[in-house]
Amino acid sequence: LVAVAACVLVAGTARGAPAQRPYSYDPVLATIAQETLWRAAAHHVRVPRADVLSVGVRCYRGPEAFADTFRRRFGKSPGHVVAYYAGGRDVNIRHEICVDARAFFRGRVTVTTAGAFAVVLHESLHRQGVVNERLTTCYADESVRWGMIWYGFDAADALRGRNLAFQYTRLYAPRGYRIGKQSCLRLAKQRSWLAFAK
Numbered sequence: 001l002v003a004v005a006a007c008v009l010v011a012g013t014a015r016g017a018p019a020q021r022p023y024s025y026d027p028v029l030a031t032i033a034q035e036t037l038w039r040a041a042a043h044h045v046r047v048p049r050a051d052v053l054s055v056g057v058r059c060y061r062g063p064e065a066f067a068d069t070f071r072r073r074f075g076k077s078p079g080h081v082v083a084y085y086a087g088g089r090d091v092n093i094r095h096e097i098c099v100d101a102r103a104f105f106r107g108r109v110t111v112t113t114a115g116a117f118a119v120v121l122h123e124s125l126h127r128q129g130v131v132n133e134r135l136t137t138c139y140a141d142e143s144v145r146w147g148m149i150w151y152g153f154d155a156a157d158a159l160r161g162r163n164l165a166f167q168y169t170r171l172y173a174p175r176g177y178r179i180g181k182q183s184c185l186r187l188a189k190q191r192s193w194l195a196f197a198k
Contacts, residue, residue: 022065023058023092029101030057032117033124036147037193040139043146044192051194055124056090059098066094080174083123091123104161105151114161115168118144129197137177138184139193141165 038052060066070078073086083093093101100116121140130136144165145158153161166181179187 022069023060026057026059026098026102028105029059029098029120030055032105032147032151033057033120035150036121036143037124037128039146039150040143041192041194045194047192047194053128054089055127057098057120057124058090058092060093060095062095066092083119085123085126089127091120091127093120093123109157109161109164111164111168111171114144114164115172117147117161118165118168121147125193125197128193130193131198132196133177134179135187135193135196137169137173138179139188139196141169141181142184142188143193 033055034052038047038049041047041052060069067078069092070076070081070084082097083091085091097116097119100113101120104113104117118137118140121143122136125136125139130139142162145155145162148158148161149155163181166184169178170181
């Protein structure tokens with residue numbers, strides 16, 4: 001979960017042939033992310049769908065593809081970075097996070113899969129202009145339920161999924177990304193994430 005300064009990635013070639021991209025786009029996760037953020041915002045204020053920016057979800061083909069691209073872009077190892085936003089429309093997501101986020105919407109609702117969906121939302125909120133990591137994580141975790149309801153889960157399952165996302169953050173997110181669940185829920189009840197989008 002890290003947002004970093006924008007850089008340009010130049011695709012290389014091997015022996016004159018075009019290189020395969022190290023990622024593929026996932027239009028389903030992109031649609032779910034955009035709808036989720038719109039519904040979370042619309043819960044507070046009347047907001048046109050067009051005000052929520054579209055997102056390109058880049059799912060990397062494997063751990064090495066993500067690591068190699070990250071090293072070329074930033075000159076260092078990704079370490080524990082599972083996703084990042086570097087400007088533009090696209091968010092960059094590790095292979096295993098995409099796999100778990102897809103499994104989440106196939107009904108495997110666990111700490112890991114709920115957390116994976118929250119990671120996609122976290123980076124999608126950076127795309128919207130939310131920059132503070134604690135606030136971004138808070139609104140990503142809280143928004144999980146809106147995505148689940150939009151996708152067809154019932155309200156009880158959606159609350160369970162949201163709570164599992166908070167648990168994932170407590171277990172795995174860096175300290176600077178965490179906010180207490182109750183503090184987050186109070187904030188999210190009072191103000192939409194749009195209030196923090198630049």
